[in-house]
Amino acid sequence: AQSVTQLDSQVPVFEEAPVELRCNYSSSVSVYLFWYVQYPNQGLQLLLKYLSGSTLVKGINGFEAEFNKSQTSFHLRKPSVHISDTAEYFCAVSEVGGSNYKLTFGKGTLLTVNP
Amino acid sequence: NAGVMQNPRHLVRRRGQEARLRCSPMKGHSHVYWYRQLPEEGLKFMVYLQKENIIDESGMPKERFSAEFPKEGPSILRIQQVVRGDSAAYFCASSPPFRPTVRFGNTIYFGEGSWLTVV
Numbered sequence: 449a450q451s452v453t454q455l456d457s458q459v460p461v462f463e464e465a466p467v468e469l470r471c472n473y474s475s476s477v478s479v480y481l482f483w484y485v486q487y488p489n490q491g492l493q494l495l496l497k498y499l500s501g502s503t504l505v506k507g508i509n510g511f512e513a514e515f516n517k518s519q520t521s522f523h524l525r526k527p528s529v530h531i532s533d534t535a536e537y538f539c540a541v542s543e544v545g546g547s548n549y550k551l552t553f554g555k556g557t558l559l560t561v562n563p
Numbered sequence: 564n565a566g567v568m569q570n571p572r573h574l575v576r577r578r579g580q581e582a583r584l585r586c587s588p589m590k591g592h593s594h595v596y597w598y599r600q601l602p603e604e605g606l607k608f609m610v611y612l613q614k615e616n617i618i619d620e621s622g623m624p625k626e627r628f629s630a631e632f633p634k635e636g637p638s639i640l641r642i643q644q645v646v647r648g649d650s651a652a653y654f655c656a657s658s659p660p661f662r663p664t665v666r667f668g669n670t671i672y673f674g675e676g677s678w679l680t681v682v
Contacts, residue, residue, distance in 0.1 A: 452605060484673070491567055492654065492673035538605065549596050549658070549671055550619075553605035 450475040450541050454554035462562050463531055469524040469557045471513075471539030478544040481522040482551065483513055486536045495537070498522065509533070534561045566590070567674035568637075569655050575680045582642040582649070584677045588657030594618075595638040596671060597630055600652040612638060645681045652676045 455470040473479060483495040496507025503515040513524045522539060536558050540551040566589035576582050588595050597609040611619040612632040623630065627645075632638040642649055656671040 454605075489675065491675045492656075494670050497670075540606075549594075549611050549656070550608050550622075551598075551606070551671075553598075553600075553607070555603065555605045 450477075450479060450543065450552040452539050452541055452552055452554035454537075454539055454557050456557050457555065458558045458560070460560045460562060461529055464528045466527050467525065467529050467533075467559065469537050469539075469559065471522045471524065471554060473520050473522065473539075473541050475520075475541060475543075479541040480544060481513075481515060482540040482542070483507065483511070483522070483524050484538040484540060484553075486538065486556075488535070492538065495524070529559070529561045531561050531563060533559060535559060567592075567655055567657050567672055569653075569674040569677045571677060572675065573678045573680070575682060576645050577682055578646055579644050582645050582679055582681075584640040584642075584653050584655075584679070586638040586640070586655030586657075586674060588638070588655075589672055591659060592657035592672070593660040594658045594671075595632050596656040596658075597638075597640050598654040598656065598673075600654065600676075601648075602651070606654060609640075642679070645679070647681050650679055650681045652678050 451474045453472045461467050481498040484492040485495045486492045496505050498505045498515045506512045511526050536556045538556045539554040542551050568587040570585050595612045598606040600606045608622040610623050610630045627643045629641045654676045656673045658671045
């Protein structure tokens, strides 16, 4: 079984500031890692995913995440945020060798970008 | 993703009533998944369905919960005799007509969610 911990439930930042949303996971097997975003009144949208290879993954809207196996982390970063990045962000994992529909999610981090 | 349609968005039921949540997958998708998000928890997988078949229901509570995806019409998640602990957000997702595997980049697409409140 896997578990995902998002250490911050809310992260307020000012526009154009950098941001890091933290995600740690626990698993007895190898996992794939994902970040999803939910904008207000919309469904969850895949932001980026780590399957294998380079540990630095680039996603949509200027976001990137780095997989750190020794620290079991997959933190999401953006060097300069916009008002439109205000949303809830979910970190998720799925078991390697399984199908991607069985995702284990964290509780989410609400990113609020203020002018 | 706005392509997966869920309704109702908000539903209030009294204890003991039945709740029915509907999900229309994206056009061309024939695989549907239901997830539940309880208060203060992350989304958890409940069930995976294809047209007229339940493929994986390992995350479904054993009693009172059922899901279907008929040949015609939306997928339905049905909760009988609701209790306060059923209050949650229920998310539906869909994927194209082949078994989703991460390695081939297949992604599942989520709807906006349906919020059930049991009073």
